[in-house]
């Protein structure tokens with residue numbers, strides 16, 4: 001397994017980049033299993049869902065407040081000076097330490113698709129992965145005479161659930177934005193294949209160039225195995241799986257992979273920005289940035 005730290009080895013080796021994506025699969029699956037142990041708790045995702053937050057001057061949702069507070073601390077610890085970290089929160093504080101000197105691996109860009117990640121996570125993923133726990137909670141409440149709207153979806157574990165939500169979102173964000181490293185690696189391997197389509201902004205041609213169906217197929221097969229193994233109860237009891245495995249496959253197939261490819265294409269569309277014709281010709285002839 002190659003190091004995930006791009007300061008070690010060839011930072012643009014596609015194999016090394018893919019090994020980082022594979023490691024992030026484990027983080028995402030385990031964190032989703034953790035989140036699935038709590039109910040949906042939909043008020044956590046509603047702006048104004050907690051009057052206590054409004055009273056302290058924060059108009060957003062419980063989860064947005066967690067993201068702001070956690071990312072503000074991480075920003076002071078210079079987390080977002082690293083090119084493989086992308087915040088959800090805007091206007092973060094400056095680091096208390098001078099930024100680390102990272103090698104200029106990526107072409108300058110300000111691609112950030114975290115609002116799309118936040119949207120699909122809250123709207124589609126959380127309700128799906130927590131549905132079993134939510135149903136069990138409702139049955140328990142009914143057994144204690146609590147019926148109607150009070151039955152559903154809320155177990156009050158807002159702090160624990162939001163802490164896990166932030167960890168899942170940060171892992172998904174890192175995975176999706178790693179598409180920039182993937183694109184830089186593929187571009188430098190054969191610039192002349194990409195340059196004409198970048199110049200004509202032929203998105204479909206760029207999508208076809210970066211898409212590797214066999215890699216995606218292997219990923220989904222690996223995910224099925226991993227999710228099946230990780231979600232099993234230790235006693236191997238059937239039906240007590242900790243999470244709906246198909247929800248993890250759907251997360252990747254419908255959201256993570258498509259969004260990663262959108263990041264790859266967006267990065268390529270701006271890969272020649274500011275370069276002179278001579279720079280581009282040099283790229284076409286010899287390769288290299």
Ligand SMILES: C=C(O[C@@H]1C=C(C(=O)O)C=C[C@H]1O)C(=O)O
Pocket residue numbers: 018179182210211212213215216219256257258260261264
């Ligand atoms: C990330 C890559 O680029 C594309 C996106 C993939 C993904 O999001 O898993 C997999 C293969 C490619 O279609 C890659 O080539 O490894």
